Amino acid sequence: MGKATREAYGEALKELGGRYKDIIVLDADLSKSTKTNVFAKAYPDRFFNVGIAEQNLIGTAAGLAAAGKIPFVSTFAMFATGRAYEQVRNSVGYPHLNVKICATHAGLTVGEDGATHQAIEDIGLMRAIPGMTVIVPADATETHQAVAWAAEYKGPVYIRLGRMAVPDVFGESYAFAPGKAALLAEGADLTIIACGVMVAPARRAADELTQAGLTARVLNMPTIKPIDSAAIIKAARDTGAVVTCEEHTVIGGLGSAVAEVLVENVPVPMERVGILDTFGESGTPDALLAKYSLTVADIVRAAKRVVERKS
Amino acid sequence: MSTQLTPEKTAELAKRATAVRKNILEMVTAAKSGHPGGSLSAADILVTLYFAVMRVDPHAPADPERDRFVLSKGHAAPVLYATLAERGFLPHSELTTLRQVDSRLQGHPDMKGVPGVDMSTGSLGQGLSAANGMALAGRVDGKDWRVYALLGDGELEEGQVWEAAMFAAHYKLDNLTAFVDYNGLQIDGPVSEVMSPLPIPEKWRAFGWHVLEIDGHDYNAIYGAIETAKTVKGKPTMIVATTVKGKGVCSMEGVADWHGKAPSTDECAKFLAELCG
Incomplete structure (x- = not known):
């Protein structure tokens, strides 16, 4: 950690x-x-x-x-x-x-x-x-x-910024570029776009998906505005499906920003992993992430759903 | 440092204020909307600041060494624009573009577009905080420029004003001088009836400010209070200026209805004739 x-x-x-x-x-x-x-x-x-x-x-x-x-x-x-x-x-x-x-x-x-x-x-x-x-x-x-x-x-x-400790995602060689997505893993069946604390789980989800025979491109999207439209459009064209992951309501955040780009450019099947229009509650961070469907397993399920919708 | 204006200077301020009031009436009339009442009540304070006090240069409106002015009651934009025009920051011919599409002269002041406007304001209660930030910046850098802010009396109903009041006193911002344009009226009626912010001087004293109470239409009183504020150490100064809403136009004086209503062309002609000087 x-x-x-x-x-x-x-x-x-x-x-x-x-x-x-x-x-x-x-x-x-x-x-x-x-x-x-x-x-x-x-x-x-x-x-x-x-x-x-x-x-x-x-x-x-x-x-x-x-x-x-x-x-x-x-x-x-x-x-x-x-x-x-x-x-x-x-x-x-x-x-x-x-x-x-x-x-x-x-x-x-x-x-x-x-x-x-x-x-x-x-x-x-x-x-x-x-x-x-x-x-x-x-x-x-x-x-x-x-x-x-x-x-x-x-x-x-x-x-x-967040309260809890998060895994290190990037090495010392990483260079943050404002307005640009960072490619974390390459894949052909779908693209997982994540930000913040959901980036590490997104990468683990991509690893797990290989067991199901699916490969996922994983994009870290640190800049929500201005959003990297080019990376989103390319991902949609290359992989044909997108899953977004954010520790935020699905209304107005990363998922919305990505959806706006997709709908106007390359409408492909998309699933949003995020908080489903509800308030949170007290609990440990991990218990809350589990209860509000923000785990690796939730991302994997969303990925499988979105791939099924491709055909 | 004299706290008295020369008779010549007083006469000049009166002349400038009349010109500013004339412009306020004309621009609000042309715009068919706007806030004449609270612009007219603040005219003498702004004219004194811009013609007898503030270190500003219309040829270098962004000079880092200038004094700053924050119109926290941003709806009185007409008095700010008219004063800036009178001081040479804006062409007079532009004033009647107020509130029209493509004009720099927005209904509430926009610092991005207008030379001499030091802060974008309009949503009430926010200006004093910005003035705090400016005064703090000057203090951190050991600069001698000063910050002035003008608040409405109705505006004192906003909670943020008192957050800002606490901050300025806590950090001893003695390079900050603020005014309350105490004209007694807000849109829905007398401030004492809508939601009383009274007693105003006592509240600012309790928050740790040096407080002066003056007639906000007496140039010597305004000037004297500002000069006194410069000598106060360790405290910001609040000048509670008793004013008359619509001051200078007999038919508008003390009428709450003229807070946010434009005169018709005919009314404007009548009001212009009522202006003295």
């Missing part, structure tokens, strides 16, 4: 703080959980806790960006994208300000805190804002690189 993407975020921020003197980090009383405390220890003069006040968190970041700073703001995904949605839209998105929203504890894998703290619609909310870049890293390496890219890029970025 590797580390949680939030851990990698904290480390990346600290490293970038040395390189970019204009980085300012804001948090809303969750710095120990979001790991911005790592930056705060290294650069106390450039870290500001706004308290439990997420609307002001986003608005203050907008003002910092308007004055030339590179603000990174963190809290749980629920509050960054839900509580402060309209601040993100109107104070950051509309003026296209250079604010980096790095939200942790996204998805069901928040675990025991339950439904009130499990953001399962944040990708959809952020994706709907014009000009917003949306990134869902799969592991520590990808997180580190995505955060570094965001520091360099001028414009609003949403990076979705």
